[in-house]
Amino acid sequence: MQPECLDGGTVVLRPLRDDDLQAIVEACQDPEMIRWTTIPQPYGEPHARDFVHAFAERGWADDTRAVFAIADPVTDAYLGAVDLRLAPDESAEIGYHVAPWARGRGVGTAALRLVCRWGLEVLGLQRIEWQAAVGNVGSRRIAEAVGFVVEGTCRRRLVHRGERVDAWIGSLLPGELR
């Protein structure tokens, strides 16, 4: 797949670039990122380079992942990232984070809505799956805001910093996006 740019008005989704590296490293020092995601710890520039090139670029190239930077529509500055991990059966799993300095003003919700619309309408996905460690109410709040239905709790579903933890799981199907 060719990397895409999507314009959602309040946010833009665009390919990750080397000039995002510093902001990615900064965002990944945040306690909430460490608490709720599987980012390496400690997190430095080599990890950010890996994210931009090995994870994102390669994902687009081999059709396994569509990885976007969430950017400010005016300044183009990095505000976070959202990705769809694509399975061969027209389904995908979504992942996202918003940098601490961009939180609490609808960026996560807008980015989620935009990438899900693209996934359903352009890629023809039949199911987008969301999962988060139990207790990640921020992640759940924005998933539900765009139409994801929480289906339940999977016991010891995720390995988080060496420990197995329970996960909420949910999905968004065609026609459900809000």
Ligand SMILES: CC(C)(COP(=O)(O)OP(=O)(O)OC[C@H]1O[C@@H](n2cnc3c(N)ncnc32)[C@H](O)[C@@H]1OP(=O)(O)O)[C@@H](O)C(=O)NCCC(=O)NCCS
């Ligand atoms: C979860 C996250 C993406 C939210 O991004 P955001 O841009 O701040 O979210 P929004 O501003 O769109 O918030 C939408 C709603 O969720 C609520 N919300 C956001 N974070 C919240 C939190 N930590 N606790 C409770 N509610 C939260 C907001 O109050 C808002 O509610 P409202 O619509 O009733 O006003 C961001 O906090 C984050 O990156 N967290 C760390 C990484 C992470 O957990 N990623 C998901 C892994 S599954």
